[in-house]
Amino acid sequence: ALQIKDLSFQYEGSTTPALSGINMQINYSTINLILGGSGSGKSTLLLSIAGLIPRFIPGDIKGKILISGRDIHKLEQKEIPALYGVVFQDFKYQLFSTNALYESAFYPSNLGISRDETIKKAKKSLRMLGIEHLSDRTPSSLSGGEKQRLSIASVLSGGTDIIGLDEPFTDIDSSSRVEIINMLHNLSKNDKTVIIADEEVILPERYDWVFVLKDGKIINQGRANTILNYPLKLIESGVKPPDLTLLSPENNIHNLEDLYDYLKASDIKYKNKKSRKEPNLRPVINISSVFFSYDGKTDVVKDVSLTIRKGEIFTLLGPNGSGKTTLAGLITGFLKPQKGKIEVLGVNPSDIEPEKMCRIIGYLFQDPDHQIFSETLFEEVAFGLKIQKLKQKEIDRKVKTYLNYLNLSGLEGEDPYSLNKGERQRLALASILALEPAILILDEPSTGLDYNEVTSLMKTVIELRERGITVICITHSIWLALKYSDRIALMKGGRIVKVGAPETVFTDDDALNESGVIRPDITSLAIRFGGFARSAGDFFENFEWRGKDKLSHLHRGLS
Incomplete structure (x- = not known):
């Protein structure tokens, strides 16, 4: 289906190649995964196959790309x-x-x-993706998962047999992720060839072949179960391997049932019987029976009551459209509830002047580019401090302190858009933290970041919690919520389904089913052995089994 021979590409104005010596072959009717962290070249590769590079995105390209034996560089763009x-x-x-x-x-x-043939093809494509019943809906009214399916349908409707998807699971909830990857797997069994570029391995058993990219080069390729035998190499590449892989890489066991049988036969025992006590912390946000509607008709937040405490990481977790971001807007005072009461540090947030509110609540957007606007890193961090009318000496001190804290020291005079996305996110966070707010809201902090960048960001978040800052995290990422949260609120349809520590929330099957949140395999495995685990590292610490010592080098490497 696809052959790439000695492909290299360097963006115009860049000093280093984005792709270097790429050779790959993809067969018909297969589903393929291209893994790599930020800057690995995944997106560049997909755009090159589409012919958009270098026709619309200039640069120096070498090598051949053959689709069904046809050299795309000899085709007109409209033919591709x-x-x-x-x-x-x-x-x-x-x-x-x-x-x-x-x-x-x-x-x-x-x-x-x-026209009749056009409509016939369009309906067939919608039917193939399971969304023909949404034909009359506007795209803006669809959920994230439905929009993703519609995007795929619109590409397939012209009859193409090969489709590439660039990080297709980033902004959709866990249930939609599983549905879409299963749907893509089914397409591959019905004469479609699927290529997915991602930073995380979801349902590895669904893939026929996996490529691993780092710094624009293919560093490994093979069947998924072979690639997963080297989890540290994946992490070094910015990729999050499945947690189960981290418990048995030498045994080549990568699914829940087989790993359960292996550990059961290895005399596994749960050693951590102590239940984690929730700290008795002072409330900083009180929400009581709050309702909110954008149109005055349909409530998107319904009878929500919550207490959020000082110095905790509190996560809002739930499917697209569950009301998470709207609730955050109510907490900041950007939105006003139609019913109910909200107090932030004892005050109605709607009554707090904006220049004072920024010292109480800091909000890190999902896309840092939506809040970065200055010409240099120094000016970006200094902007809010100038609004606060601080003296220049104090501004200089705080800018230096927080750029250093976020590992951006020495870049004060650089253009923010010369940074990668992870660095821009740290810059946006530095500009917020310089104002020293009591509460920090993170909206989908993992979006656009690879595994190592997310881990680095969350280490900073933990340090902030230790300093007494309350962190509210809005996310679709179950592993992130489970690993880092002190408490989690499950949301669905504008309501709170369940609130509690991860150990409480993720052992409540009814609440998980109602909110559409899928419990990770690593946690299910721990529960089946009478314990609990937030991550593979947590499982390793909480359980003992024969042969565990063989994995010690792996978990030392992870720490």
């Missing part, structure tokens, strides 16, 4: 979508039509065929 279609990382920007049917019909409508 019939052979290969790509769904971009931010797939929402590919949707522009007034309803789902017209969105799916856009590509075939440009093929010079009749």
Whole structure:
């Protein structure tokens, strides 16, 4: 289906190649995974296959890309979508039509065929993705998972047999992730070839072949169960391996049932019988019976009551459209509830002046580029301090302190957009922390970051908690919520389903089912052995079994 020979590419103005010596072959009717961290070249590779590089994104390209034996560099751009279609990382920007049917019909409508044939192809594509019932819905009214399916349908509607997807699971909830990857697997069994670029291994058994990229080069490739035998190499590449892999890499066991049988036969015992006590911390946010509606008709926050405490990491977890971000907007005072009461440090947030509120609550957006606007790192961090009318000497001191704290020291005079996304996120966080707020809200902090960047960010968050700052985290990432949260609120349909420590929330099957949150295999495994684990490292610490010592080097490496 696809052959790439000695492909190299360097962006115009760059001093280093984004891709170097790429050789790969992908067969028809397979599902393939390209793994790599930030800057590994995954997106560049998908855009190169689509012919968008170098036609629309300039640079120096060498090598050959053959799709069904045809050299794409000898084809006109309009010929390529019939052979290969790509769904971009931010797939929402590919949707522009007034309803789902017209969105799916856009590509075939440009093929010079009749209207009836166009609609037939569009409906077939929607049906293939299981969303034909959404034909009359506007794309903006769909959930994240539904938008993702529509993006895929709109690419497939023209008849292409090969589709590439760039980090397709980033902004969708856990249930939608599983549904979409299963759907893509089914497509591969029905004469479609699927290529997924990602920073995390989800359902590894679904993939026929895996490539690992680092610094623009393929450093490993093979079947998933072979690649997963080297989890430290994946982590070094910015990839999060499945937790189960970290418990038996030398035994080549990568699924829950087989690992359960192996550990049971190895006389496993739960050694940590102590239940973690919730600290008795002072409340800083009180929410009582709050309702909110954008249109005055449909409540998107319904009868929510919560208490959030000083110095805890409190996570709002739930599917797309569950009300997480809206609730955060109510806490900041950007939105006002129609019913109920909210108090932040004993005061209604809507009554607090903005210049004072920024010293109480800091908000890190999902995309740091939405809050970075200055020409240098120094000016970015200094901006809020100047609004506070601090003396220049104090501004200089705080800018230096917080750039150093976020590992950005020495870059004061640089353009923020010369940084990678992880560095820009740290810059945005530095500008917030310089104002020394009591409460920090993180909106989807893992979006666009690889595993190592997320881990680095969350280490900073833990340090902030230790300093007494309250952190509210809004996320779809179950592993992140489970590993780092002191307490979690499950949300669904604007309501709070369950609140408590991870040990409480993730042992409540009814609450998880109601909120559509899928319990990770590592936690299910621990529960089956009478214990609890937030992560593979937690499991390793909490359990003893025969042969555990063989994994000690792995977990030392992880720490």
